[in-house]
Each structure stands twice: as structure tokens, then as C-alpha cells.
Amino acid sequence: MGECWQNAVVVYVVGQNPTLSAINQYVAANWSLLEEPKIYKHEEGFFLVKLNNREERDKILYSGPHLFYGKPMIIKNWSANFNFHEEILKVIPIWVKFPNLPLKCWGEDSLSRIGSVLGVPLYADECTSKCLRVSFARVLIEIDVTQDLVKEIEVEDPYGVVFKQKVSFDWLPPFCKKCQKVGHNCGNQSQVKGPEKVVQ
Numbered sequence: 001m002g003e004c005w006q007n008a009v010v011v012y013v014v015g016q017n018p019t020l021s022a023i024n025q026y027v028a029a030n031w032s033l034l035e036e037p038k039i040y041k042h043e044e045g046f047f048l049v050k051l052n053n054r055e056e057r058d059k060i061l062y063s064g065p066h067l068f069y070g071k072p073m074i075i076k077n078w079s080a081n082f083n084f085h086e087e088i089l090k091v092i093p094i095w096v097k098f099p100n101l102p103l104k105c106w107g108e109d110s111l112s113r114i115g116s117v118l119g120v121p122l123y124a125d126e127c128t129s130k131c132l133r134v135s136f137a138r139v140l141i142e143i144d145v146t147q148d149l150v151k152e153i154e155v156e157d158p159y160g161v162v163f164k165q166k167v168s169f170d171w172l173p174p175f176c177k178k179c180q181k182v183g184h185n186c187g188n189q190s191q192v193k194g195p196e197k198v199v200q
């Protein structure tokens with residue numbers, strides 16, 4: 001059964017419940033795919049988008065953050081044991097920046113070691129992996145947003161020197177500590193908003 005879903009992604013719009021046709025239109029207009037993907041709406045409020053191959057899937061997963069007409073859109077790899085409540089509403093891929101990360105730590109191994117302090121590192125953006133930019137490294141990391149977010153981590157560089165590294169996020173979902181739910185915040189109803197730069 002897993003076979004035919006192997007290139008599928010789960011799509012969830014935070015703070016809105018779009019119709020299937022709205023999502024179809026959005027995908028056709030914004031994802032520039034060669035073939036139209038099959039899209040299904042799940043009654044729990046998320047969508048399954050069946051992409052035609054792995055390249056397309058990765059292209060969509062690793063671009064972003066994504067916005068659906070101003071609302072943040074979470075896009076995640078579908079897996080055989082996908083669980084909407086445990087994953088989309090809890091563990092979310094988030095672009096993380098490491099400002100002024102020393103260049104000696106930009107190797108794939110270092111980045112994934114640093115990223116795993118925060119969660120499960122998925123991907124470094126092209127400017128990071130090809131060293132096209134030097135002011136910050138940017139990595140997509142699956143983070144459990146129900147936990148307190150880490151703003152600074154201790155890193156040991158390849159020469160054994162330990163230093164403090166700042167962490168910043170392109171966008172964070174609103175998370176309600178009271179209801180333990182992503183998508184709103186009882187303490188602050190105005191928190192649903194698009195990606196923004198968090199300057200620390």
C-alpha cells in the first residue's frame with residue numbers, strides 16, 4: 001500500500017481549513033509541476049498531495065517556508081505510519097538559521113550534528129550546502145514545537161573547541177500551551193501569522 005504514496009506530502013494550512021478546490025488551484029498556480037498531482041482531503045483537515053516523482057517531492061519539501069494566501073502552510077513527507085496529531089500538530093519541519101556559524105562547521109556532518117540538538121535535521125538550503133553565503137547557515141529541521149524552543153546551543157567544533165551558537169527561526173507556528181495544540185494560542189489570539197524574520 002505504501003508504494004503508491006511514496007512521493008506524497010502532507011499539507012496542512014495553519015489557522016484555516018481550505019477546500020479541496022482551493023488547494024488544487026493553489027498547487028497549480030504555485031508549485032510549477034510538470035504534471036498535475038492528485039490531491040486528497042482528509043477529514044482531519046489535512047491534504048495528501050501525490051507528487052509524480054521524488055525530485056518533485058524534494059523540490060516542494062525543501063523550498064519554503066510556504067504560505068497559503070498569507071497563512072502558514074506546513075508541508076511534510078508522508079510516511080507509512082504518519083499520524084496527523086503526533087506529527088503535523090507536534091513535530092514540524094522548520095527552517096532554522098545559525099547566524100555567524102564558523103565556516104569550519106558548515107560540513108554536512110557538522111550541520112547535522114548541530115541540527116540534531118534541536119530535532120531531526122532534514123536538509124540544508126543550497127546557499128548553505130554550496131557555501132554561497134557566509135553570514136548564516138540555514139537548515140530544515142523537524143522540531144517538536146510542544147517543547148520549549150532552544151535559542152542557543154553549545155557546539156564543539158572539529159578541533160574540540162566549544163562555543164555558544166545562536167539559533168533563529170524563519171517562522172514558528174502558533175502553539176497553545178494550554179490546549180497543547182498548534183494553530184492558535186489561547187493566550188494570544190493574534191498569533192497566527194506568516195513567516196517573519198526573528199532578529200535576536
Ligand SMILES: [Zn+2]
Pocket residue numbers: 176177178179180181184185186187
Ligand atoms: Zn488553546
